[in-house]
Amino acid sequence: MKWFLTAICALFGAALVIHPLVLSNADAYVIGVAACAWIALVIAAFAGAWSAAVMGGLFLVAEYAIALILRDTGIDQWSALLAAGLLLELELLDLVRFVKRTSSIERAVIMHRLRFLVGATLAGLFVSAAALLAGAATTGNQPVALLVGSAAALGSVWMITALARGKVGGG
Amino acid sequence: MTRSATPKLGAYALLAAVALVTGLFLGRVELVVFAVPFITVLVLALLLTEPPVVDVALMLSETRVIEGDELEATVSLTSDRPIEELELGLVQPRGIEIEESPRCISLTLTALNTLVSEEQDAQVHREEVFRLRTNRWGARKVGVIALRVTGPGRLVSFENVIDAGQSLNVYPASESVSRSVSPSHTQMYSGDYAARLSGDGIEFATVRPFVRGDSIRRVNWRVSSRTQELHVNLAHPERNADVVLFLDTFADIDLRNGTVLDLTVRGAAALAQYHLRHNDRVGLVSFGGMMRWLTASMGRVHAYRIADFVLDVNATFSFAWKDIELLPPGILPPSAVVIAFSPLVDPRAIRALGDIGARGFSLAIINTLSEHEVDPTPTQEGVLSHRLWILQREKVRDEFRSRGIPVVTWTGDTGIEAAVAAIPRRDRRVREVHK
Numbered sequence: 001m002k003w004f005l006t007a008i009c010a011l012f013g014a015a016l017v018i019h020p021l022v023l024s025n026a027d028a029y030v031i032g033v034a035a036c037a038w039i040a041l042v043i044a045a046f047a048g049a050w051s052a053a054v055m056g057g058l059f060l061v062a063e064y065a066i067a068l069i070l071r072d073t074g075i076d077q078w079s080a081l082l083a084a085g086l087l088l089e090l091e092l093l094d095l096v097r098f099v100k101r102t103s104s105i106e107r108a109v110i111m112h113r114l115r116f117l118v119g120a121t122l123a124g125l126f127v128s129a130a131a132l133l134a135g136a137a138t139t140g141n142q143p144v145a146l147l148v149g150s151a152a153a154l155g156s157v158w159m160i161t162a163l164a165r166g167k168v169g170g171g
Numbered sequence: 172m173t174r175s176a177t178p179k180l181g182a183y184a185l186l187a188a189v190a191l192v193t194g195l196f197l198g199r200v201e202l203v204v205f206a207v208p209f210i211t212v213l214v215l216a217l218l219l220t221e222p223p224v225v226d227v228a229l230m231l232s233e234t235r236v237i238e239g240d241e242l243e244a245t246v247s248l249t250s251d252r253p254i255e256e257l258e259l260g261l262v263q264p265r266g267i268e269i270e271e272s273p274r275c276i277s278l279t280l281t282a283l284n285t286l287v288s289e290e291q292d293a294q295v296h297r298e299e300v301f302r303l304r305t306n307r308w309g310a311r312k313v314g315v316i317a318l319r320v321t322g323p324g325r326l327v328s329f330e331n332v333i334d335a336g337q338s339l340n341v342y343p344a345s346e347s348v349s350r351s352v353s354p355s356h357t358q359m360y361s362g363d364y365a366a367r368l369s370g371d372g373i374e375f376a377t378v379r380p381f382v383r384g385d386s387i388r389r390v391n392w393r394v395s396s397r398t399q400e401l402h403v404n405l406a407h408p409e410r411n412a413d414v415v416l417f418l419d420t421f422a423d424i425d426l427r428n429g430t431v432l433d434l435t436v437r438g439a440a441a442l443a444q445y446h447l448r449h450n451d452r453v454g455l456v457s458f459g460g461m462m463r464w465l466t467a468s469m470g471r472v473h474a475y476r477i478a479d480f481v482l483d484v485n486a487t488f489s490f491a492w493k494d495i496e497l498l499p500p501g502i503l504p505p506s507a508v509v510i511a512f513s514p515l516v517d518p519r520a521i522r523a524l525g526d527i528g529a530r531g532f533s534l535a536i537i538n539t540l541s542e543h544e545v546d547p548t549p550t551q552e553g554v555l556s557h558r559l560w561i562l563q564r565e566k567v568r569d570e571f572r573s574r575g576i577p578v579v580t581w582t583g584d585t586g587i588e589a590a591v592a593a594i595p596r597r598d599r600r601v602r603e604v605h606k
Binding site for chain 2 (some may be wrong): 016050051053054057058061064065068069075076079080082083084086089090098109112114116120121123124126128130131133136156171
């Protein structure tokens, strides 16, 4: 199972670095940073090292920032998905690290981790989408849209907290 | 439990901070959006994390085992609420191996309430069994348990190391021997050696003329008829002997199969059992950095005393000069057989053994360190010094032999009986009665 998860991490890392590449029309700088990001994520997946995972995440942020600067047209509507994707990648890396380091893991633990992984990714996607909406609204200087976006963000945080208290409970 | 942040928490915080700062610096909302999921997870996980309360107890299926035996260690976990992720590790004490997961002993438990649950008092309870195998004799402490509970998202962990301190006595697996060093003198109690004296017994000694008071049952009728005078048979009474096992514990040296102390303890335990079986009084002297002794006695209870004594035999480093003068009177009974287990490396032990021999005790030395066990340094000087060391040791042994003290080398490849058989028999030894 750990090799399956490792392979998924490596492939998903590759999928993550592709979006900024497409955004920047495969600029040479972005390709270089993307390669660094992917290599760091692959190392993190194989070695189970958090430092490599952090490096991978930072490289991805840098790659995305460069791509955004190069593009410089409007708001990237896929940013929320990319952010949730990076969160999922890091959660998967954490799971791989956990599986590799622990000799005996019960099925219930894995299921709990997968539930958390899916829940965190969906929550992250939801909240970042709300934040993106709020951000998009504020670019037009529309106070009403800003209020709606902020309320959505706060509401989503409140809802997730309430849900998590009910489901995750006594951790 | 000690609360600490996991590397994941730091990673998420760093990523969120970098994305936020970069977003603000570049004025791009996408980068701020990038940070939002991480901030959400951080806030939620930290809000939902509560310090757990877990009670841990350990119970061993046996508290006294023989080397090589298996036993079960049951770890009981009790918490006031369900814990989704809990890692449990039983620290492997020296000389004990955890079976089925020999390299990594940590175990992850979860959903404590789904297996064995006791809903009363809103507590969850679970027991986890570790199978242990004892590899080496000694008094052990089992029960250092490492516990780690992680909060939601594994951003915060609570760790604790609990010493549930259970004593486990692992007795050496001694071989059953059928011979040992024969004593030169016998003692007053009934035993398995034919004494040199004449008296009541089953071992024929001689025939002498009948005197008043002799039992009519002991009349030798054949001799009486031939000599026309009453003669009676005399016999050697069966007596026991005093045996003192002298354990040199100044040094413990690693060998290919165990250590010098392993050989010492196993050999001593085997010979002690043999002599106790033959009604001899057996005493022990642990002569080393810390001197301990056990007065010679006999019987089943004394066998347990010896078993407990050898458990605490260990090499204690000390510069203090030790002499057999330190032993209280009676520890070395007169005419006792002294069987010494020694690697013959410490001059204090060598001198003490020389003193014992000089005092007229019937001493036999079992050398527990073979020169073949020590590899020379692979240099010309190393090989030369190794040869010199071998010569020095041979000289020590020759000095003992020249004083009539037999020295045999026992490597552990063969049983202690083979080593004992190699000890030259004394002319003045008493005979063993084979019943």
